Amino acid sequence: MTKQHSRGRAWPPRPSTPGFGPTRAPAPSTPRSTRARTFAQDGVGGLRGGFEYARTGNPTRAALEASLAAVEEAAFGRAFASGMAATDCALRALLRPGDHVVMPGRRLWRHLPADRQGVHTTGASTYTAVALSDLDAVRAAITPETRLIWVETPTNPLLSIADIGAIAQLAASRNKYKVLVDNTFASPALQQPLLFGADIVLHSTTKYIGGHSDVVGGALLTNDEELDTAFAFLQNGAGAVPGPFDAYLTMRGLKTLVLRMQRHSDNAALVAEFLDESPARSIRCSIRDCPAIPATKSPSGR
Numbered sequence: 602m603t604k605q606h607s608r609g610r611a612w613p614p615r616p617s618t619p620g621f622g623p624t625r626a627p628a629p630s631t632p633r634s635t636r637a638r639t640f641a642q643d644g645v646g647g648l649r650g651g652f653e654y655a656r657t658g659n660p661t662r663a664a665l666e667a668s669l670a671a672v673e674e675a676a677f678g679r680a681f682a683s684g685m686a687a688t689d690c691a692l693r694a695l696l697r698p699g700d701h702v703v704m705p706g707r708r709l710w711r712h713l714p715a716d717r718q719g720v721h722t723t724g725a726s727t728y729t730a731v732a733l734s735d736l737d738a739v740r741a742a743i744t745p746e747t748r749l750i751w752v753e754t755p756t757n758p759l760l761s762i763a764d765i766g767a768i769a770q771l772a773a774s775r776n777k778y779k780v781l782v783d784n785t786f787a788s789p790a791l792q793q794p795l796l797f798g799a800d801i802v803l804h805s806t807t808k809y810i811g812g813h814s815d816v817v818g819g820a821l822l823t824n825d826e827e828l829d830t831a832f833a834f835l836q837n838g839a840g841a842v843p844g845p846f847d848a849y850l851t852m853r854g855l856k857t858l859v860l861r862m863q864r865h866s867d868n869a870a871l872v873a874e875f876l877d878e879s880p881a882r883s884i885r886c887s888i889r890d891c892p893a894i895p896a897t898k899s900p901s902g903r
């Protein structure tokens with residue numbers, strides 16, 4: 602064997618090899634993208650910070666989950682590989698065979714069929730699609746089997762508005778079903794559905810939260826520990842988790858979310874005012890004719 606191929610004591614690299622094993626490195630001021638499959642333990646069961654295997658938990662993902670929970674005023678947060686992975690998790694956690702779902706009627710986005718298919722794969726054979734802006738229609742759609750009202754406000758892409766608080770009150774009075782709000786479009790910078798009584802917030806962080814068109818992700822946020830436990834079980838069991846770099850990018854997007862949403866809102870207001878003054882003024886585009894927007898501010902007025 603030539604010297605080129607000989608292997609000294611440093612090969613293969615071991616955790617004890619300088620620079621190779623787990624370190625107690627200086628703490629950066631921003632969460633780092635921690636890439637690892639498994640995490641060092643102090644003996645059997647001696648997990649450091651609760652981390653063992655990366656599908657089950659990763660420090661960068663945990664930091665993202667804590668940040669998303671904080672901005673949605675939630676006690677618990679779970680991050681997923683996409684908004685649809687979060688959707689799938691929520692449907693599987695909430696629905697059982699025979700259950701009924703009330704969902705928005707005028708959604709055009711592409712995952713609508715998958716959404717409904719998701720409802721069917723859980724065995725929840727019925728759903729009713731209604732205009733969620735019409736509270737009487739929502740009330741009429743509820744059956745004894747209803748377990749979930751799926752709210753999206755504003756909707757993508759038609760921007761229909763629903764009154765989260767009123768729908769949550771409907772649920773509270775019957776107390777048998779959960780209200781989930783897909784808050785992707787408003788984002789927590791403009792609307793925090795849990796403060797209006799929703800049980801769960803869902804995000805496609807792929808959109809405004811990520812903000813730079815370079816990451817796909819999703820999230821579920823709640824104050825309900827039982828629900829969070831069910832989400833955590835499926836997050837780990839089904840394994841649709843974001844990688845650490847995706848979690849890192851999503852957190853970086855979150856830092857500028859408020860500024861971007863302010864600019865989006867200012868631009869949208871200018872366009873709406875222009876259309877209002879335009880001779881070809883269209884009722885569909887007019888901000889003056891916009892229905893009341895009950896859920897665009899949190900109860901605290903922030």
Ligand SMILES: Cc1ncc(COP(=O)(O)O)c(C=O)c1O
Pocket residue numbers: 683684685686710711712753757783785786804805806807817818819
């Ligand atoms: C409002 C809304 N929710 C959820 C999703 C699904 O998210 P993702 O594409 O990250 O799976 C989308 C995607 O277009 C969306 O627009």
